[in-house]
Amino acid sequence: MRIGIFDSGVGGKAVATKLSELLPHAEIISINDHKNMPYGNRKPNEIIQLTINAIQPLFQAKCDAIIIACNTATTVAISTLRSTYPDMHFIGIEPMIKPAVKLTKTRCIAVCATPSTIKSKRYSELKDTWAKDFKIIEPDCSQWAELIENGESDKIDTNSTVKYLMKKNVDVIVLGCTHYHWIKQRMKNATSPNIKVLEPSDAIAARITTILN
Ligand code: DGL
Numbered sequence: 200m201r202i203g204i205f206d207s208g209v210g211g212k213a214v215a216t217k218l219s220e221l222l223p224h225a226e227i228i229s230i231n232d233h234k235n236m237p238y239g240n241r242k243p244n245e246i247i248q249l250t251i252n253a254i255q256p257l258f259q260a261k262c263d264a265i266i267i268a269c270n271t272a273t274t275v276a277i278s279t280l281r282s283t284y285p286d287m288h289f290i291g292i293e294p295m296i297k298p299a300v301k302l303t304k305t306r307c308i309a310v311c312a313t314p315s316t317i318k319s320k321r322y323s324e325l326k327d328t329w330a331k332d333f334k335i336i337e338p339d340c341s342q343w344a345e346l347i348e349n350g351e352s353d354k355i356d357t358n359s360t361v362k363y364l365m366k367k368n369v370d371v372i373v374l375g376c377t378h379y380h381w382i383k384q385r386m387k388n389a390t391s392p393n394i395k396v397l398e399p400s401d402a403i404a405a406r407i408t409t410i411l412n
């Protein structure tokens with residue numbers, strides 16, 4: 200089995216690593232679009248076109264499935280990808296709102312994601328479906344993905360973000376961008392132990408294994 204993984208940048212790496220542990224016999228081809236990232240600050244049409252262009256090598260490589268390991272590209276582009284390429288099996292990654300509302304006791308969660316994800320229609324649908332009666336705080340993370348991509352994640356003030364969220368009574372923080380995997384530990388270190396930080400790479404890899412099996 201050959202599986203393609205796409206992210207705009209280093210966000211796909213954590214998913215690729217997990218997946219190769221879970222599916223040691225699968226061939227995993229991981230690609231990115233470093234030169235056009237961050238996708239999260241672009242308009243929907245641009246994100247759709249860039250994603251279509253970027254994943255072409257995965258079609259040429261005859262992948263059996265393509266994982267869009269990018270919340271931004273998933274929320275903005277996956278429905279277009281599915282209708283444009285009906286024969287390809289696309290698996291996307293979206294902000295983990297459903298698990299977060301199951302875990303929260305304060306009924307107040309935070310979603311850290313790119314501006315394009317937050318503005319997407321799909322994200323609004325997820326909120327309407329799973330979190331209608333919950334409070335959702337969306338802190339400004341507009342610079343995070345690019346800083347992480349460029350190895351400058353130490354410039355992200357995780358302490359202030361977490362402090363702000365705790366003041367708002369948030370008890371579950373969703374990391375809704377695959378780049379944030381690389382600051383998960385720093386976010387965790389900044390929170391008190393009763394606050395959960397959710398990030399999808401483990402859950403996604405397990406779900407993908409189930410789907411593909
Ligand atoms: N890793 C992508 C995501 O999950 C976004 C990075 C970018 O803005 O390009 O949303």
